[in-house]
Amino acid sequence: MAALNVSVVSADREVWSGEAAMVVARTVEGEIGILPGHEPMLAILAGGEVRVTLPGGEKITASAEDGFLSVHADAVQVVASRAELA
Structure with a gap:
């Protein structure tokens, strides 16, 4: 089964x-x-x-504010100015 490689980063870690x-x-x-095979995209995150x-x-749940989400291959x-695990 295909999987996504995911990273959630904040400005400092x-x-x-x-x-x-x-x-x-x-x-x-x-x-x-987003599931495996999703089309490439770039989106602006809304806080949440x-x-x-x-x-x-x-x-796993993380909160993220002020950033963007990128999907490619x-x-x-997920790159946010502030992000932390819930």
Whole structure:
């Protein structure tokens, strides 16, 4: 099964990175779900949660403010001025 390589970073550190089955984030245009094979994209984050579902079904939640989300070749990067695990 394909997986996403995800990293969530803030201005001063990496908050979390690893493989995921799905990522859900809130953008200024609404909530978006990202699965393996998603089209490349760049979106501005709206303040809120980034939910990461691991391949085994476990969920990780981080809060992220003032940043962007990038998807390219099954890699998802969340870059925020402030981010922390919930």
